[in-house]
Amino acid sequence: MTGWVAIVGGGPGDPGLITVKGLQLIRMADVIVYDRLAPKEILAEAKPGAELIYAGKERGRHYMTQDEINKLLAEKAGEGNIVVRLKGGDPFTFGRGEEECAYLIEHGIPCTVVPGVPSYVGAAAYAGIPLAGRWYASSFAVVTGTRAPGSPGRVNLYTVASAVDTVVVLMAAHRVGEVLKEIARARGPGIPAAIVVSATTADQKVYTGPASELAERYPSVESPALVIAGPQVEWREKYWLRRPAPPYY
Numbered sequence: 001m002t003g004w005v006a007i008v009g010g011g012p013g014d015p016g017l018i019t020v021k022g023l024q025l026i027r028m029a030d031v032i033v034y035d036r037l038a039p040k041e042i043l044a045e046a047k048p049g050a051e052l053i054y055a056g057k058e059r060g061r062h063y064m065t066q067d068e069i070n071k072l073l074a075e076k077a078g079e080g081n082i083v084v085r086l087k088g089g090d091p092f093t094f095g096r097g098e099e100e101c102a103y104l105i106e107h108g109i110p111c112t113v114v115p116g117v118p119s120y121v122g123a124a125a126y127a128g129i130p131l132a133g134r135w136y137a138s139s140f141a142v143v144t145g146t147r148a149p150g151s152p153g154r155v156n157l158y159t160v161a162s163a164v165d166t167v168v169v170l171m172a173a174h175r176v177g178e179v180l181k182e183i184a185r186a187r188g189p190g191i192p193a194a195i196v197v198s199a200t201t202a203d204q205k206v207y208t209g210p211a212s213e214l215a216e217r218y219p220s221v222e223s224p225a226l227v228i229a230g231p232q233v234e235w236r237e238k239y240w241l242r243r244p245a246p247p248y249y
């Protein structure tokens, strides 16, 4: 009997941010293949005897190649297992969920996708930086700061930053300074900006300031990190940091 694969978004880091459906699948799975950015605490929910396989994935250093991961998923499902492919954030947001699902579909293996809270959505809430709303911003764009070699997609950060109120840049920890300079060029040096590192985890760090100053202070930061720039970054200081925090959050 053929098994099947659920490609599950684990959310940005806080294990509490996985969906109910994602958690149910984790509890059912015979095999869980997980990424570096998937919240590891969730693995404690796996049933006894479930096989847990680390698939790695770090900038420039892949523990397993994408091809190997695709084959592993197909093989484990082919043996009749319920396989969960656990990812960080959302599988269809720069998550390669589509690549894995396409491979499985081509090999006749049932595949489903469960969305997850994307990193920037988690970062916005946990850093107190609303992405859009009628006070500050009517639009936001999320782009990659590193284009994959051979990718047909294109990002003109200057144009994007000029066109929307809030700009979010992922995959740029190693070059946040350059990214911030480009945003400053488009929007002026004083445009409020934030770098959020390890959003929603116990290690979360938030650096804020005018984009050009932030660029000087932080040419690069540790990964994972993302940049959020736009006037609403000021909401954090104006309200969020002044709030009495509830005991549970």
Ligand code: SAH
Residues within 6 Å of the ligand: 012, 013, 037, 088, 089, 090, 091, 092, 093, 094, 095, 117, 118, 119, 120, 123, 169, 170, 171, 172, 173, 196, 197, 198, 199, 200, 201, 223, 224, 225, 226
């Ligand atoms: N599928 C993921 C994105 C994967 S690409 C999602 O939905 O968010 C990897 C990039 O996501 C990282 O380079 C970083 O920019 C961002 N990212 C993922 N987790 C993050 C976190 N906890 N804090 C900050 N950025 C994060």
